[in-house]
Amino acid sequence: xxxxxxxxxxxxxxxxxxxxxxxxxxxxxxxxxxxxxxxxxxxxxxxxxxxxxxxxxxxxxxxxxxxxxxxxxxxxxxxxxxxxxxxxxxxxxxxxxxxxxxxxxxxxxxxxxxxxxxxxxxxxxxxxxxxxxxxxxxxxxxxxxxxxxxxxxxxxxxxxxxxxxxxxxxxxxxxxxxxxxxxxxxxxxxxxxxxxxxxxxxxxxxxxx
Amino acid sequence: xxxxxxxxxxxxxxxxxxxxxxxxxxxxxxxxxxxxxxxxxxxxxxxxxxxxxxxxxxxxxxxxxxxxxxxxxxxxxxxxxxxxxxxxxxxxxxxxxxxxxxxxxxxxxxxxxxxxxxxxxxxxxxxxxxxxxxxxxxxxxxxxxxxxxxxxxxxxxxxxxxxxxxxxxxxxxxxxxxxxxxxxxxxxxxxxxxxxxxxxxxxxxxxxxxxxxxxxxxxxxxxxxxxxxxxxxxxxxxxxxxxxxxxxxxxxxxxxxxxxxxxxxxxxxxxxxxxxxxxxxxxxxxxxxxxxxxxxxxxxxxxxxxxxxxxxxxxxxxxxxxxxxxxxxxxxxxxxxxxxxxxxxxxxxxxxxxxxxxxxxxxxxxxxxxxxxxxxxxxxxxxxxxxxxxxxxxxxxxxxxxxxxxxxxxxxxxxxxxxxxxxxxxxxxxxxxxxxxxxxxxxxxxxxxxxxxxxxxxxxxxxxxxxxxxxxxxxxxxxxxxxxxxxxxxxxxxxxxxxxxxxxxxxxxxxxxxxxxxxxxxxxxxxxxxxxxxxxxxx
Numbered sequence: 001x002x003x004x005x006x007x008x009x010x011x012x013x014x015x016x017x018x019x020x021x022x023x024x025x026x027x028x029x030x031x032x033x034x035x036x037x038x039x040x041x042x043x044x045x046x047x048x049x050x051x052x053x054x055x056x057x058x059x060x061x062x063x064x065x066x067x068x069x070x071x072x073x074x075x076x077x078x079x080x081x082x083x084x085x086x087x088x089x090x091x092x093x094x095x096x097x098x099x100x101x102x103x104x105x106x107x108x109x110x111x112x113x114x115x116x117x118x119x120x121x122x123x124x125x126x127x128x129x130x131x132x133x134x135x136x137x138x139x140x141x142x143x144x145x146x147x148x149x150x151x152x153x154x155x156x157x158x159x160x161x162x163x164x165x166x167x168x169x170x171x172x173x174x175x176x177x178x179x180x181x182x183x184x185x186x187x188x189x190x191x192x193x194x195x196x197x198x199x200x201x202x203x204x205x206x207x208x209x
Numbered sequence: 210x211x212x213x214x215x216x217x218x219x220x221x222x223x224x225x226x227x228x229x230x231x232x233x234x235x236x237x238x239x240x241x242x243x244x245x246x247x248x249x250x251x252x253x254x255x256x257x258x259x260x261x262x263x264x265x266x267x268x269x270x271x272x273x274x275x276x277x278x279x280x281x282x283x284x285x286x287x288x289x290x291x292x293x294x295x296x297x298x299x300x301x302x303x304x305x306x307x308x309x310x311x312x313x314x315x316x317x318x319x320x321x322x323x324x325x326x327x328x329x330x331x332x333x334x335x336x337x338x339x340x341x342x343x344x345x346x347x348x349x350x351x352x353x354x355x356x357x358x359x360x361x362x363x364x365x366x367x368x369x370x371x372x373x374x375x376x377x378x379x380x381x382x383x384x385x386x387x388x389x390x391x392x393x394x395x396x397x398x399x400x401x402x403x404x405x406x407x408x409x410x411x412x413x414x415x416x417x418x419x420x421x422x423x424x425x426x427x428x429x430x431x432x433x434x435x436x437x438x439x440x441x442x443x444x445x446x447x448x449x450x451x452x453x454x455x456x457x458x459x460x461x462x463x464x465x466x467x468x469x470x471x472x473x474x475x476x477x478x479x480x481x482x483x484x485x486x487x488x489x490x491x492x493x494x495x496x497x498x499x500x501x502x503x504x505x506x507x508x509x510x511x512x513x514x515x516x517x518x519x520x521x522x523x524x525x526x527x528x529x530x531x532x533x534x535x536x537x538x539x540x541x542x543x544x545x546x547x548x549x550x551x552x553x554x555x556x557x558x559x560x561x562x563x564x565x566x567x568x569x570x571x572x573x574x575x576x577x578x579x580x581x582x583x584x585x586x587x588x589x590x591x592x593x594x595x596x597x598x599x600x601x602x603x604x605x606x607x608x609x610x611x612x613x614x615x616x617x618x619x620x621x622x623x624x625x626x627x628x629x630x631x632x633x634x635x636x637x638x639x640x641x642x643x644x645x646x647x648x649x650x651x652x653x654x655x656x657x658x659x660x661x662x663x664x665x666x667x668x669x670x671x672x673x674x675x676x677x678x679x680x681x682x683x684x685x686x687x688x689x690x691x692x693x694x695x696x697x698x699x700x701x702x703x704x705x706x707x708x709x710x711x712x713x714x715x716x717x718x719x720x721x722x723x724x725x726x727x728x729x730x731x732x733x734x735x736x737x738x739x740x741x742x743x744x745x746x747x748x
Contacts, residue, residue: 006215007215007728007729009311009724009729010395011393011395012313012314012392013235013307013317017316020316023390027386028383030418031383035424037421038422038424038455038458039425041455042429045448046448137439137446140446144438
């Protein structure tokens with residue numbers, strides 16, 4: 001058997017490939033969209049069946065809080081986009097600070113969400129509570145879907161915050177530079193998705209009549 | 210850039226358990242999948258044989274009705290989620306996709322390892338229902354609401370297992386898509402890829418775009434069991450039909466996750482053993498995509514009898530018939546490939562031919578179920594059971610075994626005893642058809658599925674069917690025994706290219722070195738099956 005010693009394949013899966021990482025992230029985002037897509041279908045079906053009840057229940061939600069949270073998330077999407085531009089230009093300090101701003105926005109969002117949720121739970125609107133059980137079926141479904149969908153979204157916010165934390169850590173350690181910033185870009189993509197889903201959740205639950 | 214060894218083969222490179230279960234080498238991960246898959250497959254087969262034993266005679270022979278329900282549910286969960294869905298992509302896709310593309314690994318090697326770990330965790334969760342909690346679910350693998358919301362058995366754990374396994378499937382699909390886009394060897398355009406890669410490409414898209422729907426649906430089942438809110442249970446305001454829709458939006462495309470990779474295998478086997486280029490390369494490649502695409506819009510045909518508007522049924526039925534077109538395109542092209550080929554009959558080719566025969570029966574019986582009038586009669590009868598076993602086992606299962614025999618010499622660098630392999634094939638073929646063909650007849654006679662008992666008039670087909678299961682079991686044992694014996698004892702070294710194939714995996718050593726190639730792979734001039742300008746392969 002002859003061995004061409006030292007032969008190295010040019011197209012190795014172990015090479016660094018920023019395009020591949022980004023493509024992987026985009027594909028993963030598709031799956032996230034479909035995960036929520038299933039819930040949107042359920043929401044649509046039950047909204048059509050229980051139109052009145054859903055409308056009535058939606059008045060219970062606090063539009064002001066929801067609007068503030070929407071603004072917070074939109075701003076955070078901007079800061080993370082700016083952070084990517086900063087790292088592309090090699091301004092590591094600015095990039096990290098903008099990531100901190102994004103992280104802060106995530107925390108603000110969760111705090112507001114916490115107050116919103118606890119006021120609903122205080123009113124007995126969580127599935128299983130006495131008042132909830134006494135609600136008509138349609139209204140019960142509304143709050144059930146509200147908790148399910150915003151809960152799943154909140155889980156994504158937490159995951160996103162952890163990812164941003166990792167990016168901050170790695171940027172500070174010098175592992176993310178103006179040459180290789182795919183990590184920041186992918187974190188940004190993920191964060192935009194979390195933002196985008198909220199853009200749909202907000203009108204579905206708070207606004208439409 | 211990490212330089213991988215070209216001197217040592219992947220089996221020699223490192224030793225010890227940890228070098229396997231934490232390996233990021235796609236070849237080792239493929240074997241991890243293979244060993245775990247076969248183990249679960251054998252558990253599933255055992256459960257299947259138990260069911261057939263119970264059905265040997267009318268009345269209660271062996272198990273209680275509830276136990277029987279649990280057995281067929283676990284049989285379904287294991288065979289679908291632990292065996293068939295991962296089978297060909299996770300084992301042969303993992304092993305051969307990078308080699309066929311002329312690269313040394315998938316795009317995300319660590320993610321690949323993670324998917325195996327997720328798979329194992331999911332598998333442990335699914336099997337844990339045997340031991341812990343209130344016994345395995347008794348709902349059928351479809352977990353139809355409202356029963357799945359109400360039953361006292363351990364549905365939650367089974368459902369969570371399916372959810373976790375879905376993640377594994379998604380990550381594998383994601384990895385393959387990126388690998389195919391990014392890591393093809395220089396000169397290999399999309400239309401010069403082997404058809405197995407095309408099949409995996411189409412499959413991966415389905416895995417990616419369909420699996421999340423089942424994930425979230427199963428989560429809703431779990432939440433409904435916890436909070437008792439009626440999403441799907443009609444007695445508390447839910448809509449069970451909605452569950453069925455959501456379930457089949459994934460689970461029908463999942464049928465193509467199971468079938469498409471098998472089509473890819475057959476498209477590899479036939480040109481190699483007919484020594485000629487595949488007939489209709491583009492037609493086969495694009496029909497995979499067409500099947501994947503149309504396959505999304507036909508889920509409703511599982512629900513013709515469960516409440517759907519006439520228009521809905523009509524549309525779903527037409528779309529179902531449409532899928533038959535790209536599928537038939539493939540079958541015609543395969544048969545045309547054999548025409549005037551120089552056919553070398555070896556064990557893998559036998560499996561491929563059996564695939565075409567059995568898959569055709571599975572496909573045609575599928576049309577009877579897709580037609581509205583006949584479906585009313587056949588729905589929920591043994592005809593359906595026969596139909597999908599012809600597609601899944603007679604199709605994908607046989608393609609899996611064919612692939613195992615085709616690539617065995619490449620994976621382990623050893624050759625099995627061909628005579629024993631052919632005998633085992635014959636037993637499997639006879640056993641399979643004896644087992645499942647009577648089911649089609651019993652179904653036409655009106656025997657319903659999912660019961661542990663039946664009326665005396667169905668005795669004959671059931672008896673024949675159970676005999677068939679014994680022949681099949683003997684065939685399986687002989688086949689696996691032959692391969693295991695070859696693995697340990699065979700002195701027969703097959704060299705690089707025992708079958709005369711020309712896709713890239715045959716240009717490297719058997720077993721392949723860690724880097725997959727010890728020299729630059731050479732592409733045939735006109736596409737992957739160009740036997741007229743085939744590259745000369747030196748040992």
